[in-house]
Structure formats: structure tokens, C-alpha cells
Amino acid sequence: MPELPEVETVARTLRPHLIGAVPVAVEVRNRNLRRPLPRRFAALLEGRRIETLQRRGKYLIAQFAESPAWIIHLGMSGRLVFSLEPAPLGPHDHVVVRFDRGGTLVFTDPRRFGLMVLADPSSSDLLSGLGPEPFDEEAFHGRYLFELGRRRRRAVKDVLMDQRVVAGIGNIYANEILFAAGLRPRRSVARLTLRDCETLVRATRCVLSEAIEHRGSSVSDFLDGVGRRGGYQWRRRVYDREGEECPRCRMPIKKLVIGQRSSFYCPNCQR
DNA sequence: GTAAACCTGGCA
DNA sequence: TGCCAGGTTTAC
Numbered sequence: 001m002p003e004l005p006e007v008e009t010v011a012r013t014l015r016p017h018l019i020g021a022v023p024v025a026v027e028v029r030n031r032n033l034r035r036p037l038p039r040r041f042a043a044l045l046e047g048r049r050i051e052t053l054q055r056r057g058k059y060l061i062a063q064f065a066e067s068p069a070w071i072i073h074l075g076m077s078g079r080l081v082f083s084l085e086p087a088p089l090g091p092h093d094h095v096v097v098r099f100d101r102g103g104t105l106v107f108t109d110p111r112r113f114g115l116m117v118l119a120d121p122s123s124s125d126l127l128s129g130l131g132p133e134p135f136d137e138e139a140f141h142g143r144y145l146f147e148l149g150r151r152r153r154r155a156v157k158d159v160l161m162d163q164r165v166v167a168g169i170g171n172i173y174a175n176e177i178l179f180a181a182g183l184r185p186r187r188s189v190a191r192l193t194l195r196d197c198e199t200l201v202r203a204t205r206c207v208l209s210e211a212i213e214h215r216g217s218s219v220s221d222f223l224d225g226v227g228r229r230g231g232y233q234w235r236r237r238v239y240d241r242e243g244e245e246c247p248r249c250r251m252p253i254k255k256l257v258i259g260q261r262s263s264f265y266c267p268n269c270q271r
Numbered sequence: 272g273t274a275a276a277c278c279t280g281g282c283a
Numbered sequence: 284t285g286c287c288a289g290g291t292t293t294a295c
Contacts, residue, residue: 002289034277034291058290076290077279092279111278113290170289219289260274
């Protein structure tokens, strides 16, 4: 579910409720996430005031006055919802955090591919390998992709989704970005011109910012930090639209599988 | 490189 | 019943 626009949406919607709040009661109902939560997890979180809530790639990072920070990844089906009047808990509500000034944050994740870690962000293995943020103009630009592409022959979609190359892009937005850039998902990065790479970078920022404006995609079940659905699923041009008309040229959208992930593209508009 | 692994739910 | 799903890691 959650790629950069969804995680950014969660961060923005949670900030007003979490900044300055102190977890007073942390209940771990199931510690078997992607990495098992340590026994001392609750104790390490309780009593510490949240000072900032940041996004890095698909990770959320809550910082306190001192290290360690609370690093969260929502995996495929993870959800982080704050509410003032909590509903009864369900079977996939794994972590429940109550705050000093009221309100409850519930981490829900049916598939348990999500992750929570207490670590120093500057030394965490989770964050250290991440590539630049897509909106970082200093680090993520056409030449960067162009130089990177010359080193190895690889499908451009594969490269876009590689978190070491650029952080935050997953399957939905990789498809949408490639449509916006007019590039086929299978195109080898080795055969992209510098201009292609510049177009790709522009398309990346354009698609991601449009998705953030619409508060992310709720293809099936994404909810933001206060339990609302996103709106970008209605604006998807190609993702999960096999056989439908291309919004530009009306040719049927095609589907193929790259690296075990479904890819959607217009055979006419993308070359 | 590619496949399978982790897990549950939804849908044909 | 089998396949597919927003992600990432590990093993051939």
C-alpha cells in the first residue's frame, strides 16, 4: 500500500496530534512484525515527548529529545491511525499507544510486513542504504540517473523502484511515472539519453506531488493518519487498468510482469 | 539475475 | 481452490 505519497500523507495528518505528545501507555498485542518487537519496546517509548515526525522514503521517523528514534515502516498493509475515541480493537491491531493529552494511535497490519524499530536514524541499517529523496534537487537529477544507467543494463522500472537509487517509489507510482515520462517499463536505463533521464526526474516529481495533493492512493484499503481514504486512485492513468483505454490515445493499456511485479503501460504513448 | 520467503484477505 | 496484492530480504 504505502509508497511515498501515502507515507507523506500519514506524516502530515499525524503531526498535529503527535508533536508534543507523550506516550503514556504502550500495548504490544502482537510483537511478530517483520522484525519481532523487543520486550522492552513499550518501556523505551513511554514517557518520552515526540518532538518531530519526519518521512524518509517509505519510513516514518518520530524523534524525541534523545536517541533512539521510533522508526516505522508500513510494509504492504500497514496502517497508523490516531483517534480521540478509539473503536474496539481488531485482530490485526498490533500496537496501541495512548498519549498523555488523550488520543490513541493504533498500528494495524494484517500481513505483518510492517516494521517498528527504536534506533538512531543516523546509524540505522534501515535508513543508511536509502537513495536520495525524489524532491532533493541537489541529489536527484537527470545526470544522476544517466550516470547510474551507464553502469548497468537494467529495466528502468526496476531502477525507479530500487530504494538505493531513489527513496519512496513503489509499484503504483513507478507505473504512473513511466507513463508520464512516455517510457516503457522494460526500457533499459543504459539506453536512456540524458534528456530521457531529465524527463523521468520531472515526471517523478510531478506524479508524486499530484499524489500527495490527493492524499495518496486507496487502491484497496489505505487510510491516512486520521482514518480517511486517499483520492489518487481515481487519478491513476495506467496502474491496474489493463485493457482500459489510455487516457491520452485510447489504445488499450497492456500488462506485463517485471521482476515479479505487475507493470501497466500504453504501447503507443510509451516507447 | 530470478525465485521464494514472510503473512492475510479478497476475488474469480 | 488458486492466484493476486501497495514491500523487502534472503536464498539459489
